[in-house]
Amino acid sequence: MRALALSDTGVSLRTDYPTPTPRPGEVLVRVLRAGICETDLQLVGGYIGGTTRSRSGRPGFRGVLGHEFVGVAESGVFEGRRVVGEINCSCGECETCRAGHPTHCSSRSVLGILDHDGAFADMIAVPERNLHVVPDEVETDAAVFTEPVAAAFQIPAQLNVTRTDRVVVLGDGRLGNLCAQVLSTLTPYVTVVGKHSHKLALLRSLGIATCPLSELPPERMADIVVDCTGSDTGLPTALGIVRPRGTVVLKTTVAGTQTLALAPIVIDEVTVIGSRCGPFGKALTALQDGSVKVLPLISVRFNLSEGVDALEHARSKPVLKVLLDVTAVP
Numbered sequence: 001m002r003a004l005a006l007s008d009t010g011v012s013l014r015t016d017y018p019t020p021t022p023r024p025g026e027v028l029v030r031v032l033r034a035g036i037c038e039t040d041l042q043l044v045g046g047y048i049g050g051t052t053r054s055r056s057g058r059p060g061f062r063g064v065l066g067h068e069f070v071g072v073a074e075s076g077v078f079e080g081r082r083v084v085g086e087i088n089c090s091c092g093e094c095e096t097c098r099a100g101h102p103t104h105c106s107s108r109s110v111l112g113i114l115d116h117d118g119a120f121a122d123m124i125a126v127p128e129r130n131l132h133v134v135p136d137e138v139e140t141d142a143a144v145f146t147e148p149v150a151a152a153f154q155i156p157a158q159l160n161v162t163r164t165d166r167v168v169v170l171g172d173g174r175l176g177n178l179c180a181q182v183l184s185t186l187t188p189y190v191t192v193v194g195k196h197s198h199k200l201a202l203l204r205s206l207g208i209a210t211c212p213l214s215e216l217p218p219e220r221m222a223d224i225v226v227d228c229t230g231s232d233t234g235l236p237t238a239l240g241i242v243r244p245r246g247t248v249v250l251k252t253t254v255a256g257t258q259t260l261a262l263a264p265i266v267i268d269e270v271t272v273i274g275s276r277c278g279p280f281g282k283a284l285t286a287l288q289d290g291s292v293k294v295l296p297l298i299s300v301r302f303n304l305s306e307g308v309d310a311l312e313h314a315r316s317k318p319v320l321k322v323l324l325d326v327t328a329v330p
């Protein structure tokens, strides 16, 4: 089968990649559409972080990339239906899993990120319990966004957001946009701070207030600041605008090591929360009822066979979402 795979020599499109053999509990899914995300670009760029170090001891992920996808289940209870898949493949038996935190299972693999081939391929093997059926009303293109929309819904899953909270989202990219849309369903006081005029304009067209980074007032007024910058400047900026006893949510990982004065966190009693994968059910509901709009985020699409070009486009151009068409229909 075709697969966009990362090896020691870099990323390449393979046409002879072996079709995955499902592990116990897994089913094969024929991929229809996949989305390129920042994590994919970091993996290609040689990002070696704690969460991407392979358990086999090699420096970073090797295998088929891709974790945002929609496909058709080839077997099992969802056979023939469009499905999306949660990305953490957990053991289901350890203390963490039994406590209800499978995304933190210490022996987990992660689709396209850690010890498990991903979705930039004709086929992917996914644990059946990770699968969710896509409602008929949700277009295949929109369903590709289920995973990042779910990640945005993890913020209200971790933190009580009220109708009076003033929220600032740092970063006008894919994740910042989705986090702002999700938080806007909870409070009308959401502002996105970014650097790209066309991305900020898109947010305004979705009814969300924006502010160019260069015009950010040095006021410490925000109850909640969500850092979606993927940059080492994100947290210092957040600490500069969060109110005393406010909350900073870190939504993106930053490659490399950071140096940051932590005293302001103590002095101002700021709560800092790390936030990662979230509830797929809530995401699919939001895509179905239109409370989160994702189709305007699609910048360009490539065929899987042009996957290397697609990655380069996503890396080098100021685009929002780059989609990969794997199967032409439906």
Ligand SMILES: [Zn+2]
Residues within 6 Å of the ligand: 037, 038, 039, 040, 067, 068, 147, 148
């Ligand atoms: Zn992602």
Ligand SMILES: [Zn+2]
Residues within 6 Å of the ligand: 090, 091, 092, 093, 094, 095, 096, 097, 102, 105, 106, 107, 108
């Ligand atoms: Zn476990």
